[in-house]
Amino acid sequence: xxxxxxxxxxxxxxxxxxxxxxxxxxxxxxxxxxxxxxxxxxxxxxxxxxxxxxxxxxxxxxxxxxxxxxxxxxxxxxxxxxxxxxxxxxxxxxxxxxxxxxxxxxxxxxxxxxxxxxxxxxxxxxxxxxxxxxxxxxxxxxxxxxxxxxxxxxxxxxxxxxxxxxxxxxxxxxxxxxxxxxxxxxxxxxxxxxxxxxxxxxxxxxxxxxxxxxxxxxxxxxxxxxxxxxxxxxxxx
Amino acid sequence: xxxxxxxxxxxxxxxxxxxxxxxxxxxxxxxxxxxxxxxxxxxxxxxxxxxxxxxxxxxxxxxxxxxxxxxxxxxxxx
Numbered sequence: 048x049x050x051x052x053x054x055x056x057x058x059x060x061x062x063x064x065x066x067x068x069x070x071x072x073x074x075x076x077x078x079x080x081x082x083x084x085x086x087x088x089x090x091x092x093x094x095x096x097x098x099x100x101x102x103x104x105x106x107x108x109x110x111x112x113x114x115x116x117x118x119x120x121x122x123x124x125x126x127x128x129x130x131x132x133x134x135x136x137x138x139x140x141x142x143x144x145x146x147x148x149x150x151x152x153x154x155x156x157x158x159x160x161x162x163x164x165x166x167x168x169x170x171x172x173x174x175x176x177x178x179x180x181x182x183x184x185x186x187x188x189x190x191x192x193x194x195x196x197x198x199x200x201x202x203x204x205x206x207x208x209x210x211x212x213x214x215x216x217x218x219x220x221x222x223x224x225x226x227x228x229x230x231x232x233x234x235x236x237x238x239x240x241x242x243x244x245x246x247x248x249x250x251x252x253x254x255x256x257x258x259x260x261x262x263x264x265x266x267x268x269x270x271x272x273x274x275x276x277x278x279x280x281x282x283x284x
Numbered sequence: 285x286x287x288x289x290x291x292x293x294x295x296x297x298x299x300x301x302x303x304x305x306x307x308x309x310x311x312x313x314x315x316x317x318x319x320x321x322x323x324x325x326x327x328x329x330x331x332x333x334x335x336x337x338x339x340x341x342x343x344x345x346x347x348x349x350x351x352x353x354x355x356x357x358x359x360x361x362x
Contacts, residue, residue, distance in 0.1 A: 114351070122346065136350075144357055147361075148361075197323050200318075200319040200322045202322055206329060208333055213338075267298075267327050268294070268327065271323065271330045274333075
């Protein structure tokens with residue numbers, strides 16, 4: 048399942064994104080026809096390869112535009128993994144600094160955004176392990192004889208998106224995901240929110256593909272269950 | 285197929301990763317079992333709601349610190 052609509056990030060600051068793209072196209076006529084099928088992600092814009100090439104050749108403005116584009120999403124990612132503002136900021140900052148320093152090692156056959164997410168997820172996980180060393184063990188798949196059958200299933204009626212204002216729903220989702228075990232939460236965030244593939248998620252977390260699938264199933268079921276409890280407790284009269 | 289087996293396949297089902305025969309078997313189960321049908325709908329909806337939840341705008345002071353630190357790094361590497 049992929050997100051139907053995703054925010055592409057906000058470009059702010061003094062950079063005029065369109066003007067920058069035109070300038071880069073003029074300098075690189077061979078790159079003048081980026082096609083949508085070369086960019087599988089709905090997140091990446093068509094000019095991303097141009098920006099990456101320019102940044103690699105030392106254009107600091109192009110790198111800044113990439114930062115502008117993804118900083119909010121990367122902060123959301125590191126917040127979702129660490130659940131701590133200080134750690135989230137440090138992880139985000141370190142991720143962008145590492146991306147800049149290692150830009151030449153980035154192979155342009157994959158998405159820049161995916162590469163950046165991997166770096167940021169690793170930074171966030173490292174800080175989470177330091178802060179809560181006994182709670183996170185990412186090298187072994189989580190197995191168990193859990194009974195998967197949910198109890199007392201009830202229809203939700205109108206969708207939570209119809210029942211709550213966006214800001215209120217955001218608070219609810221935040222509280223619910225906060226209760227999720229970090230192992231489950233991280234897989235859910237990478238796979239379902241940041242749209243990494245199962246293989247990319249496995250690579251970013253240093254676990255196997257079956258472990259990703261197993262944790263994703265449990266994460267989704269647990270989130271549904273926790274959201275269900277939350278919605279029942281707040282059911283309007 | 286029993287409920288426990290059906291629920292174990294829910295994730296692969298909503299990702300469209302199941303083989304046709306298993307998907308058909310699962311959908312037959314969902315038609316017969318209202319609880320499992322609700323769980324699959326709610327699980328799909330849960331993923332969708334999180335997908336649609338927009339990222340919070342990056343706080344201004346955090347953004348400033350990020351850009352300052354990048355400027356220092358870029359300046360240093362020149």
